Amino acid sequence: MNIDNFKPAIVYTIYIASTPDKVWQALTTAEFSKKYFSGFAVEAELKVGGAFVARAPDGSVHISGEVIECDPPRRLTITWNVNWPALVEKLGPTLVTYEIEPAGNAVKLTLIQAHDRPIDDDILSGGRQGWPAILSSLKSLLETGQALVIKMDRPQRMMAALKKLGIGTP
Amino acid sequence: MSKPEFVYVIYIASTPEKIFKALTDANMSERYWDGSRVVSDWKIGAPFALELKRKDKNVTGKVLEFDPPRRLAYTFHPQHDGMEAEPPSRVFELEQQKDQVRLTIVHDNFEPGSKAFEGISRGWPLVLSSLKSYLEAGKVLHAPWYETASA
Numbered sequence: 001m002n003i004d005n006f007k008p009a010i011v012y013t014i015y016i017a018s019t020p021d022k023v024w025q026a027l028t029t030a031e032f033s034k035k036y037f038s039g040f041a042v043e044a045e046l047k048v049g050g051a052f053v054a055r056a057p058d059g060s061v062h063i064s065g066e067v068i069e070c071d072p073p074r075r076l077t078i079t080w081n082v083n084w085p086a087l088v089e090k091l092g093p094t095l096v097t098y099e100i101e102p103a104g105n106a107v108k109l110t111l112i113q114a115h116d117r118p119i120d121d122d123i124l125s126g127g128r129q130g131w132p133a134i135l136s137s138l139k140s141l142l143e144t145g146q147a148l149v150i151k152m153d154r155p156q157r158m159m160a161a162l163k164k165l166g167i168g169t170p
Numbered sequence: 171m172s173k174p175e176f177v178y179v180i181y182i183a184s185t186p187e188k189i190f191k192a193l194t195d196a197n198m199s200e201r202y203w204d205g206s207r208v209v210s211d212w213k214i215g216a217p218f219a220l221e222l223k224r225k226d227k228n229v230t231g232k233v234l235e236f237d238p239p240r241r242l243a244y245t246f247h248p249q250h251d252g253m254e255a256e257p258p259s260r261v262f263e264l265e266q267q268k269d270q271v272r273l274t275i276v277h278d279n280f281e282p283g284s285k286a287f288e289g290i291s292r293g294w295p296l297v298l299s300s301l302k303s304y305l306e307a308g309k310v311l312h313a314p315w316y317e318t319a320s321a
Contacts, residue, residue, distance in 0.1 A: 014180070015299035015311050104312040106299070128179075136181035139299065143307045148181055148270050 003068060003077065006095045006114035009124055012131045015106045018142040023100050023107050024073035026138055030055075036137035036147040044078070046070050052078040068095070075099055080113075085168030091123070092116045111135060126158030174287045175278040180298045182271050184305040186239035186264040189271055192301060193242055193262055196221075202304040203297050204312065210244070212236045218244040231257060240264055258286065273298070 016023055026032040030041035039057035044050065048070055054063035065079035080096040081088050092115060099110040113127050129152065137148040159169050182189060192198045196207035205223040210216055210233055220229040231246035241264070245257040256279055263274040275294060280287040293313075300311040 013295040015296050015313075017303055017307070017309050017311060103296075104314045106311040106313075108296075132179040133181055136302070139302065140183055140306055143303055143309065144183075146183070148183055149268065150181055150270065151268055 001068070001079075001093065003095060003114075005116045007116075008112045008114045009119055010111070010113040010127045010131060012111045012135060014109050014135045014139055015103060016109055016139045016142055017106050020073040020100045020102060020107055022142055023109055023138075024076070026142060027076065027098055032138075032141065036141045037134050038150075038152075044076075046072065046076075052080075065093075065096075069097070073100055084162070084170070086165075087162070087167045090165045090167055091119060109135065109138075120161055122157050122161035124158075126155040129155055173278065174280045174282065174284065175276065176287065176291050176294065177277075178275045178294055178298060180273050180302055181267075182273055182302045182305055183269060184271055186266050186271050188305060189264055189273060189301075190239035190242065192305060194236075194238075198304075202300040202310045218246065220246065231259075234259060235261070258284075 026036070028042060028044045028046060030043060033040055033042035033054070034057075037054070040062065041055040043053045043055065045052070045067065048067055050067040050070070052063075052065040052067055053061050056062045061083055063080055063082055065081050067076070067078050069075055069077035075097065077095060077097040080094045082094075095112075095114040095116075097110075097112040097114065099108075099112070101108045111131055113124075113131070133148075133150045133152060137150060141147040162169050192202070194208060194210075194212055196209050199206055199208045207221040208218070209221055210218040212233055214233055214236060216233045218231045218233050222228055229246045231244050233244050235241050235243035241262065243259060243261040245259045247257045258277060258279045261276045261278075263276075265272045265274075275298065277287075277290050277294070296311060296313050303309040303311055
């Protein structure tokens with residue numbers, strides 16, 4: 001897979017009063033992710049070519065992918081494929097990059113969701129809704145010890161667009 | 171070509187009332203916004219000023235909407251872009267969601283290529299991250315560029 005073919009579709013930046021190591025740990029371990037990411041457990045084999053998985057609270061694999069770039073605690077790129085029937089076939093792989101850099105008395109975390117083809121705004125609305133919630137919660141967890149419990153409406157607009165493409169949605 | 175627009179969403183474990191106050195109170199903004207004071211009497215059409223640490227860079231505008239604790243909007247003329255015919259505007263929307271608030275900021279009506287647009291796209295995630303830290307943890311954030319540049 002040539003990552004040069006991928007263009008950013010969603011970019012979200014948040015600043016966290018923490019250290020790059022702690023932010024990296026929060027992004028890559030289940031112990032933290034379960035708290036800020038709606039109970040989802042992240043399992044990452046932290047080397048290029050390693051497996052990346054996010055399990056739903058019932059233990060099923062919801063997102064699976066592969067580690068593409070791994071430079072702790074600065075940069076992690078993974079494929080981030082939601083396991084819905086025909087999704088990758090119709091949309092291609094989704095690439096997610098986390099960039100972590102020191103900034104003043106804080107850490108700048110930038111999330112980049114990229115695709116190798118144009119993706120409809122209706123489909124991107126899911127990530128535009130989800131990333132600010134997940135990363136706001138991660139920030140709260142690292143700064144206060146308390147994650148946010150964000151009850152999100154079902155991303156209807158994205159679900160309808162996926163269904164129209166013949167992608168199996170729950 | 172449509173005019174550039176900047177949208178940012180952040181969730182804060184606080185109440186709409188506290189966040190609205192932080193957005194409209196000069197003493198509070200001075201804490202989380204690198205010394206910048208939001209000054210206005212917040213009547214519709216009244217002047218708005220953002221008094222920066224470097225006074226020659228002050229930003230002025232006028233109040234468009236004041237609907238506590240849900241919606242706030244004002245225009246602003248960033249001095250370094252000169253006076254544009256129609257100044258850009260900044261809209262805040264606050265929506266309570268259980269134990270937190272979804273805060274959405276929309277900046278629009280920039281001229282294509284506007285320097286202020288670039289500055290805002292870079293600066294606002296920090297200002298709002300700092301606001302969140304201030305309300306949740308009593309901390310404020312500082313960026314390295316605060317020492318050399320103005321917002």
